[in-house]
Amino acid sequence: MPPRRSHKKSRAGCRRCKTRKIKCDEVHPRCGNCLKHGVACDFENPDVLADLQTTAASPSTPGSTADYLSPVVRNAVPSFSSVPYNGSSSTHPLYRAPSTPTMSVTTPMSHRLLELKLMHHYTARTCKTFTFTAPVTEDIWKITVPSLAFSGSQHLADAILAVAALHLRSLAPNDREMVRASHAYMAASLAEYSATLARGINDTNAESLFLTAALIAFQSTASRVFTKDELILGPQGAEDESRRDGLPSDKPRHPSAGCYVIPFAWFHSFQGVKAITAASWQFLRSSSVVTQVINSQAVLQLNFSNGPDTFFGHLLDGLEAELSAMARPRPPSSPPDPSASIDDLIPSTRQAYQHAVAVLNWAHKIPHKGAPLAFPATVSRRFIELLEERRPRALAILACFFALLKSMDGVWWLQGMARREVLGVVSLFNSDFFGPDAYAEWWPHLEWAMRIALYEHVGAAQGVPIPAEVWGADWFAEEEALGRQAEGGSYFRHIEMLSQMVGGGGSVPPVPE
Known part of the structure; x- marks a missing residue:
């Protein structure tokens, strides 16, 4: 076996090669790797060094740049036409969880402008559609709720942008950008909302969870305008089972094509608001924001x-x-x-x-x-x-x-x-x-x-x-x-009774289907 060739270590390579952990050929005024990839080299431009040092000090990890990417960038959410919907939350594009980025990405200017557009529309117009029966709460939805979102509640921020996108979509039904944005932001909101609930409700997140639940209920209701889920594409119905009281069974085995479908998402989402209110009432009862929203009803x-x-x-x-x-x-022949x-x-x-x-x-x-x-x-x-x-x-x-x-x-x-x-x-x-x-x-x-x-x-x-x-x-x-x-x-008396029934450690409301 021939003797191993000696290797000379060098610390004189350019900063970019060191950051990428590859060998630098140390050619001046521009090393071979930087020349090959068409990027600036600190050999020929010392000003690049400061930028590279900043980048090296801020690695791409969860909780850094990636956490602040727009859901439109994080998610590649397909349109309704490309995703079959069978009534399951796992297949509906609205409920696709955002994927985890593997590298640091700079948010494109177009998406930054999109978010500015959505937030402007929310504060100028959308927030007023929550208060048409109670104008006293307009400042809450217009000013207080966005402020809570900016203070660190990602699920609330995404929910705000989702309903704004849906409102804009109602004004321009063929705007595919708004279709994708309304799905992507609500998917991101639901994912973070679910993760926060799993970690537990406390005095720091109860307020924002209540408001997010309300916006999710609004989105579920408003989305009905755009969906066509009354058409179930399936085989013609087989025979229904019979109930012991002579009425039809709970559901046909194979619903007929074109059969109307009850919008249960309405009930699930609104029931979710009720459940989270009862489960977190010990924290919400002292919130001036929540109590004002509740008392405005x-x-x-x-x-x-x-x-x-x-x-x-x-x-x-x-x-x-x-x-x-x-x-x-x-009858004796009927199953239990x-x-x-x-x-x-x-x-x-x-x-x-x-x-x-x-x-x-x-x-x-x-x-x-x-x-x-x-x-x-x-x-x-x-x-x-x-x-x-x-x-x-x-x-x-x-x-x-x-x-x-x-x-x-x-x-x-x-x-x-x-x-x-x-x-x-x-x-x-x-x-x-x-x-x-x-x-x-x-x-x-x-x-x-x-x-x-x-x-x-x-x-x-x-x-x-x-x-x-x-x-x-x-x-x-x-x-x-x-x-x-x-x-x-x-409503306080009703909610007090409900919260006592749920108990201090009441069940966490499910994410709407």
Whole structure:
């Protein structure tokens, strides 16, 4: 074996070769490596040395430059047309987690300008769309919320930019840049929001988590305007299973193509706001920002009598007969039901329906105050299960809720929502899912919702109310009457009770699907 050739170590190489940890040929005035790559060499330009030393002192690691890259740079988010959506959060582009950069990248000027454009639009216009029923909170959404984001809340900052991009997209539906931006920023916000929740809620992050949850709920609601998920491309339905009470199963095995899909993201996201409020109330109750947002909402005053004298009392007609059918013994050949026992299910079902109808009755009186939006946040988990099971009564209640949104048809993210969703829900009664007699049986309970959904509300943009003879109530007269009945004018009592039920270490709300 020949003797090993001696190697002479040298420290005279240029700084760039040392940074890259490669051998420098030490050729002056420009070394071979720098010449090959077409970069400046400190041999010929000593001024480069200071820049190289700064770069070497700031290595690309998580928590440095990469953390501040725009999600538009971090994520290569595809358009809807290139990503199949099957209802799962793992395949929807809105919920793709951002990838981790492997090298330091300078944010292109175009993306810096995009973020400036989005933030400007948010503070100038978008923030006002959160406060159309409570102008007193405009400074919170316009000034305080961005300030909280700038103080270190990345999930809140990304959520702000996401809703601003969605608003701009509504003004220019074919702007592909805004489509990508709205998805990318919300994906980044959801990823960081989930990671923060996993680390735990405390006094330093509770406020920003609450506000991010509210913006996620807004995004989930507003996104419905742009999605086409009522069309499920799948094989024609196989036979549905039967329930022991004679009603259809919780869902068909293979939904028919073109079948309307209930926007459960509304309920999941608004329920998430409720859950995080209850879980972190020990911190939020002393926040002037959160308490002002909460107290700006219309006072929830529910009448649980729900008799025939209430506007939506008819939605409970025949409820006891339906509950009795649930209690019928199963045929010996029927498989055991893995769900909750009937002793628990019947009272929870009754309460779910009664509470949902009570919320409708309250919201019907003061819809211009944003009261209908309390419905997806306040209904019980059991009611959402009844919707998942496609119970006719639950769907009729849902149609009436969507009809209430007609009162806010002048708001960009709710425009056309009532018509679209009511027609979608009613289409289920016209399908083969419930049988040939369902439409005639439930039409008396759907007639008001259809009439309101199809009403041409020409004064919506100017805030002109729907005539009382069409709507069924005088908004402003009812508002005055409810104002006299209000005690304290606050949601605090309701939230205090809810937070006690959740407990100090309550469950963390899930990320909306």
